[in-house]
Amino acid sequence: MSKQVPIVEGLFTWPAEQPALLGSRCNNCGVAAFPVAQSCMACSGQDVSVEELPGRGTLWTWTVQRFMPKPPYHSNETPETFQPYGVGYLELPGGVRVEGRLTENDPEKIRIGMEMDVVFDTWRTEDNGDEIITFFFRPVSEPAQEG
Amino acid sequence: MDVAIVGIGIHPFGRTPSRTGLQQGAYAARLALQDAGVEWKDMQFAFGGSASAGNADALGNELGLTGIPFINVANGCATGGSSLMAAYAAIKSGEHDIGLVAGFDKHDRGAFNADPAALGIGQWYGEVGLMMTTQFFAMKIQKYMHDYGISADTLAKVAEKAFSNGALNPNAWRREPVSAEQVADSMMLNDPLTKFMFCSPAEGGVALVLCRADKAKNYCDSPVYLKSAVLRSRRFGSFEVFAPSQALQQVDGPTVDASKAAFEMAGVGPGDIDVAQLQDTESGAEVMHMAENGFCEHGEQEQLIQSGATHIGGSMPINTDGGCLANGEPIGASGLRQVYENVLQLRGQAGDHQVPGDPRLGYTHVYGAPGISAVTILQR
Structure with a gap:
């Protein structure tokens, strides 16, 4: 029976009603890191706590990857079916700037400073039917226009 | 003890199917030794690097096995700069009088795939x-x-x-001019x-012979002095x-850190530099590195580049040999290519790509993953 499997354990909470990216915060200097680290890159401290990172942030910078990367890239795509994908750093308030894939790949629809949500979705399907789950950044949808 | 560069050699960059990377390194080393009027057996030490073409110390199999300490250096795109810094320290400390620095490489086509x-x-x-250097450079210049x-x-x-300078450089890979319109439309x-x-x-090889400054004239009529060689890694x-x-x-x-330290060590400032080779793995890198190395304020590049200031005849000549864009990037050799070019410039031997006005001070800068920079300042 197929199941949903996170791309790696400990990157985000899964399964969870509201999945969240997991970061670590240094108990000495207060600096956060993603993914969870055993020690602090800022102060060399080794006393860190794991916490859930905010689920919404602002786009700090971005690009669109228009050619298919070589391995270790591992998707279900072939060179024929490859679709360009957006990549960006999302600034999570009080946390860190996390790098991730965007759900949007149209440069006309991506701009620095826009709000995005951290969402979790299937990245690829394995031969045994398992769905590999990872995180993406999705533009916060504009409020519906009235009339 | 000051340090001088008394011999330089290069194997043309680009694609050379008939030679391995190691053979391109040996080719460059022989030219550098010949340029200094010395033999391989005269070398007291060597530092070298190659990312994809084997261990640099395999050069001994090509040049002869003489028993010297030969240290392999691996520091990403800053490998050449790191080898040079190590050689500089070896002579400056008084440990050795003369030695060789070599870098060569031969990479497959297409973007690097790092592990x-x-x-x-x-x-x-x-x-x-996400493991793509090209994405990083794009996101950095986008911001x-x-x-x-x-x-x-x-x-x-x-x-x-870059391509118009490459067209003037017989050792460059890309030797056809490409217009800004063609670049934008690609x-x-x-x-x-x-x-x-x-x-x-790409592929290529470069080697340099370094010696104590007080013995430089024994080997070379026009030695070039290494006033600083600095490597820095990223801070948090x-x-x-x-x-x-x-x-x-x-x-x-x-x-920024390496540049400041290098200027301080050399006792000069950005305004004193006559010719600069700055890491240009892509166009945006050259723009940002102009400011990060202190040659202008952030944002001034727009006017400087549009006005031609960075051309060979301009007030701030940058990447006079065509840079990485026209030479490609054989990782082990790339940083040493910049130094080779500056030695040519300071000797007045750069031919069609010679900067006018008898340049006296040259500056090189490389940047590599995952966040290191090496800077040199050369003076004739």
């Missing part, structure tokens, strides 16, 4: 398509254009200049960077390649 594990990053990062008003046309003009690879704005992995908070996250608080990157 996340080698950099302490989880495999997932590569699997979902920079947003913050400092650099135009896409300026990015195209950087590449146009395939978009990582917005805002097009195909002709990126350098490609700088925006670097292969970073799954970054700190909210930004600090200056390793280029």
Whole structure:
């Protein structure tokens, strides 16, 4: 029976009603890191706590990857079916700037400073039917226009 | 003890199917030894690097096995700069009088595919398509254009200049001029960077003979002195390649740190430099590195590049041999190519790409993953 499997354990909470990216915060200097680290890159401290990172942030910078990367890239795509994908750093308030894939790949629809949500979705399907789950950044949808 | 460069050699960059990377390194080493009027057996030590073409100390199999300490250096795109810094320290300390620095490489076509594990990053990062140097450079210049008003046309003009300089350099790979319009209209690879704005992995070799400054005239009529050779790694908070996250608080990157230290060591400032070779793995890198190395304020590049100041005849000549864009990037050799070019410039031997006005001070800068920079300042 197929199941949903996170791309790696400990990157985000899964399964969870509201999945969240997991970061670590240094108990000495207060600096956060993603993914969870055993020690602090800022102060060399080794006393860190794991916490859930905010689920919404602002786009700090971005690009669109228009050619298919070589391995270790591992998707279900072939060179024929490859679709360009957006990549960006999302600034999570009080946390860190996390790098991730965007759900949007149209440069006309991506701009620095826009709000995005951290969402979790299937990245690829394995031969045994398992769905590999990872995180993406999705533009916060504009409020519906009235009339 | 000051340090001088008394011999230089290069194997043309690009694609040479008939020679291995190691053979290209040996070719460059023989030319450097010949240039200094010395033999391989006169060398007391060697530092060398290659990322994809075997261990540099295999050069001994080509040049002869003489028993000297030969240390392999591996420091990403800053491998050449790191070898040079190590050789500089070996002579400056008084440990050795004369030695060789060599770098060579031979890479497959297409973008590099780095291994996340080698950099302490989880495999997932590569699997979902984030382990790409090209993305980093694109995202860094995207942010920079947003913050400092650099135009896409300026990015195209950087590449146009590189190819026009490459056309003047017999050792360059790309020797055909490409117009800014052609650069801008080439395939978009990582917005805002097009195909002709990126350098490609390539092949080539460079070697240098270094010696104590007080013995330099024994080997060379026109020695060039290494006034500084500095390597710095990233501090916490700088925006670097292969970073799954970054700190909210930004600090200056390793280029700024290495540059400041190099100017201080040499006792000169950016305004004194007559010719500069700055890491241009893509057009945006050259733009940002102009400011990070202290040659202008952030944002001034737009006017400087549009006005031609960075051309060979301009007030601030940059990448006079065509840079990485026209030479490609054989990792082990790339940083040493910059030094080779500056020695040619300071000797007045750069031919069609010679900077006018008898340049006296030359500056080189490389940047490598995952956040290191090496800078040299040369004086004739």
